Amino acid sequence: MKTMSHREQEVATRIDAATKGSHWRDWRWQLEHSIRDIDTFEKLLGITFEPEERSRLQETLAKFPLSVTPYYLSLIDPENFREDPVYMQAFPFPSELTVMPHEMADPLSEDQDSPVETITHRYPDRVLFHVSNVCSMYCRHCTRKRKVGDVDYVPDKETLQKGIDYIRETPVVRDVLLSGGDPLMLSDDFLDWLLTELHAIPHVEVIRIGSRMPVVLPYRITDELVAMLKKHQPLWFNTHFNHPREITASSREALAKLADAGLPLGNQAVLLAGVNDCPRIIKALCQKLVQNRVRPYYLYQCDLSEGLAHFRTPVGKGIEIMESMIGHTSGFAVPTYVVDAPGGGGKIPLMPNYIISWSTHKVILRNYEGVITTYKEPDSYETVFCDRNCEKCTLQLHLEGADERKAIGIESLLADYDEAIALTPENNERLGRRDDSE
Ligand SMILES: *Cc1c(COP(=O)(O)O)cnc(C)c1O
Secondary structure (H helix, E strand, O other): OOOOOHHHHHHHHHHHOOOOOOOOOHHHHHHHEOOOHHHHHHHHHOOOOHHHHHHHHHHHHHHOOOOEEHHHHHHOOOOHHHHHHHHHHOOOHHHOOOOOOOOOOOOOOOOOOOOOEEEEEEOOOEEEEEEEOOOOOOOOOOOOHHOOOOOOOOEEEEHOOOHHHHHHHOOOEEEEEOOOOOOOHOHHHHHHHHHHHHOOOOOOEEEEEOOHHHHOOOHOOOHHHHHHHOOOOOOEEOOOOOHHHOOHHHHHHHHHHHHHHOOOEEEEEEEOOOOOHHHHHHHHHHHHHHHHOEEEEEEEEEOOOOOOOOOOOOOOHHHHHHHHHHHHOOOHHEEEEEEEEEEOOOOEEOOOOOOOOOOOOOOEEEEOOEEEEEOOOOOOOOOOOOOOOOOHOOOOOOOOOOOOOOOOOOHHHOOOOOOOOOOOOOOOHOOOOOOOOH
């Protein structure tokens, strides 16, 4: 039998002195014993809150429920719990009840860009498929907190069938992201059915699963689950580690199982004040991730969801962190730092500026050390004029069914075959006057 850490042993014994942790690695046992109230939390951690704080915490719970797995709780250091990164992600803060002026229930307008109940279709070629509304742990920084309050509603087969139908009837969708909630809250059989249905759609080229299980309940990554997932390649897997402390022996084991099954692994971290807003923490996290075959994918700026003000950092903190990563560590250990546009514009990548100046024949660049260098542009470059008529082009695409979608956004301004010379906001007053005078 695998050995348990001292803290795991202690938490397991406090939950059930009789079994003393013999079920610790059973994910169903972990879910059944999830901590959902303050009393149990205090008891398991061996701490007590003052009555006044307690009542404010109780109020917070009434709006945003608490749920932590015994495993994740056992990562908290009771000696210094208030500053503990696991505690801060798992346990409510009274300030969650304070809604600041710029905060929104649905900051990314996911519900508006939703053609059918379970789908968010924002980008041209991929969709978010919300296949579950439950999680094994409720992250305090959840961007979809508006949904967490719904008492453990799991979409039934019929509702999900509508999502599948939408994808089948929408041929531009080549990439489907299973999200939620946590898709691994579904049973293996149900997921197997869902993945089979999706892969049977000819235009679905890849499927991704977004799950925090390797972080908060690594025992969910069982041999049976992995054997089932392995049948559904190409299948990508993104998880959500925010702090190096979360990378434990158990989570490493879960990641190794997934990587051994051939699933490419990625990580989406969120920049959180008091948790990981430090270049050294993010670098240590990313280096530990790549040691475990996980590619840091995104580092998110914290969204403007209601009650998250205490978690938000200035964007400058993110840029500072990127400055300390790019060039300083392995390129594949560096995530893309993104702000998810409020109102639903999607992810916007940000990084420090590396272009210092420009002329027609030279670009002046700086590197991570502050060295300023010159890149000489080519003396002659024959522009390939594109009219989207690939038959007559010297470059060879020769792809069966290459998509002929029109360029959108800035891409269209750059394109030779598009007449657009400017993008203008719909409510532009000056153009409004022009129309009037006509
Ligand atoms: C993040 C996101 C995606 C996927 O974006 P990638 O940059 O391809 O990872 C798709 N749809 C929505 C609504 C998203 O928020």
